[in-house]
Amino acid sequence: MKHKLTLYNSLTRKKETFIPINTPFVGLYACGPTVYGNAHLGHARQAIIFDILFRYLTYLGYKVRYVRNITDVGHLENDADDGEDKIERIARLEHIEPMEVVQQYINNYHKNMKQLNVLPPSIEPQASGHIIEQQEMIRKILKNGFAYEVNGSIYFDVEKYSKLHNYGILSGRNIDELQSYTRELSGQHEKRNPYDFALWKKASPEHIMHWQSEWSEGYPGWHLECSAMGTKYLGQTFDIHGGGMDLLFPHHECEIAQSVASNGTSHVKYWMHNNMITINDQKMSKSLNNFITLDQLFDGSHPILKKSFDPMTIRFFILQAHYRSTLDFSNEALIASEKGLKRLMKAIEQIKNIKPSLKSSVDIGSLESQCFIALNDDLNTSVALSFLFEAVKHINLLLENKETIDSKDLERLKNFMELITFDILGLKVFEEPVEDKKLENDLIEMIVDLRLKARAGKNFSTSDDIRDRMAKLGIILNDTKEGTTWEKQ
RNA sequence: GGUCGCGUGGCCGAGUGGCUAGGCAGAGGUCUGCAAAACCUUGUACGGCGGUUCGAAUCCGCCCGUGACCUCCA
Structure with a gap:
């Protein structure tokens, strides 16, 4: 496997050469959506970035097992640990089963992912289907002495953990700071320290999603599912764990603590975090209620949109920025992407009309290698695209006979453009309208x-x-x- | 308050100690009855003030502005 793929590791805060734990196998885990609402632009970015990593690693010859979970329990509505589960809340309001809510949003998520040409992951586990594994992990943490029980609920003992291990290794926090600035929230009376987090919560009588356990009839805590499911499908240590930057703390920090507390080892070699989509320079998120769903983007129904945008325009828009930068949404930026993508696609389509000559005046090899250098450099899709556009210029000049290319190079150019554009970046030709016109x-x-x-x-x-x-x-x-x-x- | 970022030409957005990223828009050209489209050509920008250096937008310091995390969030 000859390549020099480097990835930025959030754990070490620098780019590192990617060396799998057990070549040629690669374990990749990405935090998927919490299914209590339709997917928005931010979910698209996360999914597309890890889709490209999945595609690229596969192209490089690795056997990738890509796990992307669905969070369908354990996310609470209020600030406190004893708030109502968000999925339950919707179920109660809409008079349907919680799992009906979950299914509805999963279906929509899958539809959107297909529209964006995001490949399905190898395994897509749901938290609700892994209660046993989560309980097993709690038992281990309890046995190792890093958790305590209060009234049927189990909390992770951060203070004790941090005496032996580094809590804050990922996010750069230390517990003194957390101590002094953790907000005063209700429902924390059971915890020994405000920064402790729930592994298991006893369900209140009105709680409808709950499972039997030796501690109480209850439900698992916020961060446990990824630790449990990652371990189950990828082993105690695996290569890459990804997600949005907003999950870095506390979610991923807690995951590390849980893994170390239960298995004695940190479970992930490379942590990757994509940055946020912003709108008017503010993070697009459910909590700020400033998001645009993918459905709205595709049919133009959100009031802020000047028109509808094809899923491929969205994909292209996201690829034009590096994944670790924020990306600001605007109609103008999307319209610009739409036009750029159209030009790229048209040029690729036109390659077949180029007439080969005896000699080449264009250096395909150089374009090719520069493009791969960009991808190897922490998945710099933005720079990779710029070389694709260099190629577009050459294609157009070749069509006007202002440059020449021999038949071997022409074949190489075609293969190169199709490989990068379709196979690795996952772009595809615009869908034809389905109705009979x-x-x-x-x-x-x-x-x-x-x-x-x-x-x-x-x-x-x-x-x-x-x-x-x-x-x-x-x-x-x-x-x-x-x-x-x-x-x- | 703590931690971590960012500030690039009209817009979006890469990059980086010396060599035009790229896309969109704009301008010029080719084509055309005209127009449009398409294509070609074109832009010397890097928040402010100091410092290091032969040389900085890129490194260092200070200042200003701005964002993320410290609650659930991709």
Whole structure:
């Protein structure tokens, strides 16, 4: 496996050469969505980034097992630990089963992921299906003395843990700071320290999602599922764990603590965190209620949107920024992406029309290697795309016979463009509209034909009138050497 | 208050001690009855003030602005 893939490791805060624990196998875990709402742009970014990592590692020849979980229990509505589960809340309000809520949002998430051309993960475990494993982990932590029971609930003893291990190793926090600034929240009377976190919570009578255990009828804590499911499917230590930057603390910090407390070892070699999508320079999130769902983006139904955007435009938009930078949403930025993507796709489509020469005036090898250098450099998709656009310029010049290429290089150019664009970056050709538009199309063709006759007779006032009136209906006519083309606005 | 970031040309967004990232928009050109589209060409920007250096937007210091995390959040 000859490559120099480097990844930024949040744990060491620097780029490191990627060396799997057990080549050629790679274990990759990414925190998936909490299914109490439709997926928004932020979820798309996370999914797309790890999709590209999955694709690229696979391309490099690794056998990747990619686990992306679904969080469907254990997320609480209020600040306190004894708040209502968010999924339960929706179930109660809508008079449906909690698992019905979960299923509904999972279905929608899958639909959106398919639209974005995100490959399904190897395993997609749900927290609710791994209660046994989570309880098992709690028992281990209890046995090792890093947790305590109060009234049927189990809490992780951060103070005790931090005497032997480094709590804060990932997020750079220390418990003195946490002590002094942790907010005063209700429902913390059971904890020994405010920074302790729940491993198991006793369910109150009105709680409808709960499971039997030796401690109480209850439900698992916030951070346990990823530790338990990661261990189950990828082993006690695995290669890469990813998620949004907002999960770094406390979620991932707690995960490390749980793994160390139960198994004695930290479970992850490389931690990767993607940055947030912002809107008006503020984080797009459910809690700020400033998010745009993917469905809204695709059909243009959110009031802030000037138009609808194709899923591939969204994917391209996300790839234009490096994953560790914030990316600011705006209509203008998306429209720019849409046009850029269209140009890229058109050029790839046109490669087949290039006529090979005896000699090449373009250096395909250099473009190719620079593109891979960019991808190897912590998945710099932005720079990789810039070389794709270099190639686009060459393709267009070749089409105009202003540059030359031999048949071997032409084949190489085609393969290179398709490999990067489709296989690794996961872009695809715009979907054709599904509805039957035959009559409409035939009518437009007929009008175009009549207009051409008028033009042939130099009856330009008629032909221009037709073009103007078509434009008003949203049909744009373009006269080219090869004839008249039309497109919908 | 603590921790960690960021501030790049009209917009988005890479990068980095000396060599034009790229996309969109704009400008010029090719094409065309005209227009549009398409294509080609084109932009010398890096918050402020000091310092280090032959040389800094890139390193260091200070200041200003701004964001994330410290509650659930991708």
